[in-house]
Amino acid sequence: MSIHYERLSALDNSFLALESRTTHMHVGAVTVFDSGSFALENGGIDVDRLCAFIESKLHMIPRYRQRLARVPIERFPVWVDDDHFTIDYHIRHIALPRPGTEKQLKQIAGRLMSQQLDRSKPMWEMVVVEGLDHGRFAIVTKIHHCMIDGMSGVDLMAVLMSLVPSDEIIPAPVYEPRPAPNGTELLVRETTRRISEAVGSVQNIQNVFGNVTGLAESLGSRLQAVGASLASGWLTPTGKTPINGDIGPGRRFDWVNIPLADVKAVKNKLGGTVNDVFLATVAGAVRRFLIDERGSSEKELKGADFRVMAPVSVRAKDQRGTLGNQVAMWLAALPIDDPDPASRLRTVHAETEMLKDTDQALGAATLVRVSAGAPATLVALGARLAANARPFNMTVTNVPGPQFPLYLLDARVEATYPLVPLWESHGIGLAMFSYDGTVSWGINADYGIMPDVDRFGAAILESFSELCEAAANAPEKKAEPQKPKKAAKPKNSVPRKRPPIGT
Numbered sequence: 001m002s003i004h005y006e007r008l009s010a011l012d013n014s015f016l017a018l019e020s021r022t023t024h025m026h027v028g029a030v031t032v033f034d035s036g037s038f039a040l041e042n043g044g045i046d047v048d049r050l051c052a053f054i055e056s057k058l059h060m061i062p063r064y065r066q067r068l069a070r071v072p073i074e075r076f077p078v079w080v081d082d083d084h085f086t087i088d089y090h091i092r093h094i095a096l097p098r099p100g101t102e103k104q105l106k107q108i109a110g111r112l113m114s115q116q117l118d119r120s121k122p123m124w125e126m127v128v129v130e131g132l133d134h135g136r137f138a139i140v141t142k143i144h145h146c147m148i149d150g151m152s153g154v155d156l157m158a159v160l161m162s163l164v165p166s167d168e169i170i171p172a173p174v175y176e177p178r179p180a181p182n183g184t185e186l187l188v189r190e191t192t193r194r195i196s197e198a199v200g201s202v203q204n205i206q207n208v209f210g211n212v213t214g215l216a217e218s219l220g221s222r223l224q225a226v227g228a229s230l231a232s233g234w235l236t237p238t239g240k241t242p243i244n245g246d247i248g249p250g251r252r253f254d255w256v257n258i259p260l261a262d263v264k265a266v267k268n269k270l271g272g273t274v275n276d277v278f279l280a281t282v283a284g285a286v287r288r289f290l291i292d293e294r295g296s297s298e299k300e301l302k303g304a305d306f307r308v309m310a311p312v313s314v315r316a317k318d319q320r321g322t323l324g325n326q327v328a329m330w331l332a333a334l335p336i337d338d339p340d341p342a343s344r345l346r347t348v349h350a351e352t353e354m355l356k357d358t359d360q361a362l363g364a365a366t367l368v369r370v371s372a373g374a375p376a377t378l379v380a381l382g383a384r385l386a387a388n389a390r391p392f393n394m395t396v397t398n399v400p401g402p403q404f405p406l407y408l409l410d411a412r413v414e415a416t417y418p419l420v421p422l423w424e425s426h427g428i429g430l431a432m433f434s435y436d437g438t439v440s441w442g443i444n445a446d447y448g449i450m451p452d453v454d455r456f457g458a459a460i461l462e463s464f465s466e467l468c469e470a471a472a473n474a475p476e477k478k479a480e481p482q483k484p485k486k487a488a489k490p491k492n493s494v495p496r497k498r499p500p501i502g503t
Contacts, residue, residue, distance in 0.1 A: 004178035005069065005186065006079040008146060013077055015145040016068075018423070022249050024116050026123070028142040028419040029433070029442065030109045030253070035135040036411030037167055045130040045137045047093045049169075053409060054126070055087045056172040057159050063147055064090075065175065067122055072183045077146075080180035082122055090124060096131035105129060105138055110253040112140050113419060113444065123147060136414065145421060165410035237390050239305040242294040243286070243427040243449060244393055250447030255417040256457040258439050258464050260403070269471035270342055272349035275310075277467065278398050278432055278439075279352070280345040282308065283334040284463030285456065286394075290336070293455050301337040307392040308332050309423075330355050331392055341466040342474065390425050401435040417442040428456060 008016070019025040038046045058064050066079040096104050108129060117123040123144035130137045266277050286306065290296035310330040332355060335347040397420050406413045417440045418431035427449035431442045441460055445453040 002179070003181040004081065005181055006066075008077045008079065012146040016077060019116070020424070022247050023422060023424055024113070024249070024251075025145045025421050026113075026117055026142045027145050027148065027421060028113060028140065029416050030105065030138055030140050030255070030419075031416045032105075032132070032136055032138045032414045033408055033411040034414060035137060036165065036407075036409060038137070038409070038411055039135055043098065043131075043135070044095070045093075045128060047091070047128050047130075050128060050408075051087055051091050053169050054091060054160065056169055058087075059172050059175070060159050064122055064124055065177070068119055069180060069186065071186050078186070081177035083177040083180070085122065085175065085177070089121065090126060092125065092127045094127060094129055096129060098131045099133035100129075100131040101133070105132065106252075106254055109140050110251050110447070113142065113253055114249055114251045114447070117142060117144050137411075160408060161406040161413065162409075163404065163406065165407045165412070167410055169409075238307045238393050240390075241286075241304070241306065241393060242290060242296065244390065244425050245427060245449050247422060247425065247427060247446040248448050251422075252445045252447055252450055252453045253417075253419065254443040254445070254453045254457050256441045256443070256460050257415070258441070258461070260434050260437050260439050262464075262468055263439060266345075266467045266471045269474050270345050270467070272345055273352070275398050276345060276349045276352055279308070279310070279332065279334060279396065280341065280348045281460060281464045281467060282394075282396055282430060283336050283338070283344050283348065284341055284466055285459040286334065287336040287339075288462055289456050289459040292459070293452060298337075298339075304337050306334050306336045308334055308394045308396045309392040311395075311397045340470075341463070342470040345467065345470075390423075394426060395420050395423065395429040397430070398432045399434075401433050403434070403436055405436055415440050419444045422446060428453070 015025045035045065038050060040046055062081075063079065065082055065085045067082040068077050069080045070077055094108070096108070112127055117125065124147065125142045127140040128137060129140060132138060263274055263277050267274055272280070283306075287301065290301065291298075308331075310332055330352075332348070332351050335344050338344045338347065397418075399418060401416070413435070415438065416433050416435055418433045419442050420429040420431040422429050422444060426446075428443065428445045431444070433440050433442070441457070443453055443457055443460075445456070450456065
């Protein structure tokens with residue numbers, strides 16, 4: 001069997017470079033299930049059966065059995081198969097004192113999310129938490145951001161989840177790790193790859209000149225998008241608020257739920273998109289929290305520069321289900337100084353339309369591609385400088401999920417609360433996941449900056465209630481006037497000659 005390895009993309013490598021003692025770059029989720037046939041007579045959960053089921057699916061997601069290695073001298077990271085992989089290290093089991101409460105589950109999740117993943121092994125963990133009330137259990141999942149992004153994570157859920165309950169576990173093929181190259185082999189192969197790419201570039205230069213018009217047009221649009229992306233604020237620090245500051249390694253995790261039907265009702269009545277409603281809700285929640293819980297005044301908020309980074313998927317349809325990150329970043333200013341919820345939504349909608357019109361997702365993605373050939377040390381330095389510059393106050397990501405029930409074997413998924421990592425100086429980050437008619441908000445917060453993270457959750461609900469009230473009181477939209485129907489032609493009539501178009 002020949003040796004095998006895969007290079008990380010520049011974006012995936014940047015997520016490794018961003019990690020420090022206090023900034024953990026794993027994404028995650030808390031998923032709550034009913035017990036199904038996993039329930040044991042003693043009230044526990046059959047974790048051995050759960051492990052067997054998960055292991056039977058791992059051949060479909062090979063990254064989950066791969067670890068990091070480094071190219072000598074260059075130090076660029078690559079993926080290699082882990083020849084010491086064992087499922088028992090990655091799936092763990094704890095129990096709450098029965099009947100476990102939601103508050104206890106949140107505390108356990110925060111503690112687990114405070115711990116970084118081991119880089120010497122495949123960078124993922126699942127912790128089964130039994131003992132919840134009504135016989136339910138939860139799985140707390142952590143996956144390093146260099147492995148996966150939110151949009152592909154939804155596809156990967158389909159590997160374990162099914163549309164109908166089942167009790168069948170199909171035995172998986174025996175795992176045979178492909179040999180990893182040693183340091184010398186890796187260095188030689190990477191040197192050869194770079195030389196081949198350089199030769200290929202020279203050989204293909206005539207093709208480039210042969211299509212110079214199309215290349216110029218493509219380059220021009222990309223440069224324009226890059227300029228718009230940089231001008232949106234990536235090079236300037238945003239304002240500092242009481243929810244921004246020096247963060248530590250500890251985390252608190254909380255969540256709230258809102259009905260998806262209510263979100264769509266607000267959108268339909270006040271305009272904008274579902275994502276616009278989410279961002280307007282965030283703007284209102286930040287405003288309310290700063291005033292009610294941090295003592296900020298209206299005067300202090302007036303003209304405040306508060307920006308959020310919103311990941312946007314650039315994954316093509318033929319890339320769905322593939323591992324690695326295919327995301328770009330929007331930088332959006334939120335009107336936290338505006339007391340009117342409907343006005344906030346209009347402002348947010350205008351902002352996101354501008355981001356679409358200037359193609360800033362393309363611009364951000366192009367900047368990432370430009371850095372693809374940079375040495376690992378420069379990528380690390382650039383990532384750290386970008387984080388320390390604090391060009392935004394908070395990460396807000398929205399992942400649409402299926403609007404029908406899913407099952408882990410025959411255990412029904414009740415809810416999934418996603419987690420987005422905190423960047424340097426970010427006291428809080430928000431992730432939304434819509435599933436089976438409900439939008440679940442996962443709130444990841446720094447342990448020291450946000451001891452009252454539950455109050456921020458309450459502010460989200462209060463802000464959304466303001467939008468619902470504004471939608472209820474808004475006048476009905478006037479129906480578009482219908483165009484008059486054309487009169488039917490009389491039978492046996494001679495068709496008249498139409499004038500040329502444009503006259």
